[in-house]
Amino acid sequence: MADASENAGTAVDTGTAGTAAAATRNESEWCFAWHQPAPQTEGKTKAALQKAAMWQPGDIITVSFLDGDAGVQERVRKVAEEWTGSRMANLTLDFRKNTTDTLIRISFNYAGSWSVIGTTCRQVPKGRPTMNFGWLRPGSGEAELRRVVLHEFGHALGLIHEHQSPAGGIQWNKEAVKRDLSGPPNNWPDDVIEHNMFEPADAKETNFTPLDRASIMLYPIPASWTINGFSVGLNGELSSTDKQFIRQQYQ
Numbered sequence: 255m256a257d258a259s260e261n262a263g264t265a266v267d268t269g270t271a272g273t274a275a276a277a278t279r280n281e282s283e284w285c286f287a288w289h290q291p292a293p294q295t296e297g298k299t300k301a302a303l304q305k306a307a308m309w310q311p312g313d314i315i316t317v318s319f320l321d322g323d324a325g326v327q328e329r330v331r332k333v334a335e336e337w338t339g340s341r342m343a344n345l346t347l348d349f350r351k352n353t354t355d356t357l358i359r360i361s362f363n364y365a366g367s368w369s370v371i372g373t374t375c376r377q378v379p380k381g382r383p384t385m386n387f388g389w390l391r392p393g394s395g396e397a398e399l400r401r402v403v404l405h406e407f408g409h410a411l412g413l414i415h416e417h418q419s420p421a422g423g424i425q426w427n428k429e430a431v432k433r434d435l436s437g438p439p440n441n442w443p444d445d446v447i448e449h450n451m452f453e454p455a456d457a458k459e460t461n462f463t464p465l466d467r468a469s470i471m472l473y474p475i476p477a478s479w480t481i482n483g484f485s486v487g488l489n490g491e492l493s494s495t496d497k498q499f500i501r502q503q504y505q
């Protein structure tokens with residue numbers, strides 16, 4: 255945890271993100287997203303957008319920071335607003351100061367990088383964060399900051415991880431994935447790996463496109479994790495499909 259940002263820097267700078275080692279040693283590439291609805295469908299996750307967690311077009315989504323450096327906060331805001339800029343989602347991210355009575359509440363104090371999905375934030379008790387950037391600091395590079403902020407705000411707008419899109423398309427080498435993710439630092443048990451990696455979202459509960467390998471919502475996938483040589487590096491920007499899709503969903 256302590257050196258997550260160093261690992262992230264290594265993964266980005268040396269271009270080793272496509273290796274299993276890089277993908278698994280680094281939480282920055284494996285965010286935890288909380289899905290709704292929680293209890294009864296736990297175990298079934300739903301690029302792709304979870305319909306139950308969608309905002310309404312035109313919604314004003316209030317945002318605040320619970321802690322963190324003012325300069326980093328400002329950088330986060332600027333990048334987040336790319337999702338709602340011109341010809342993007344018809345939503346407003348309304349960043350508030352001097353209050354935390356907001357829908358999205360951002361912390362930098364917890365481990366890892368994560369966000370609740372879309373309107374699920376309404377269920378999080380007041381005062382608790384709905385989004386966390388565990389390793390963003392004043393010294394964080396812009397590419398790394400952009401990558402995690404665009405990804406987590408994708409979740410905040412309702413997007414799920416692209417590899418769980420009902421469109422499918424990834425031919426997993428399940429043994430290899432399990433071997434890597436069951437070890438440190440993830441140490442995921444089998445059912446968590448099954449849930450986070452192999453269970454596709456429900457096609458009826460999700461709006462989605464064919465698998466977009468350039469999506470900001472797609473994790474790095476080393477070739478050793480697939481049986482057909484398919485691999486994905488560290489996507490750091492919104493893909494053209496990400497942009498087109500969010501515009502269509504919130505127009």
Ligand SMILES: [Zn+2]
Nearest residue numbers: 285286287405
């Ligand atoms: Zn994520």
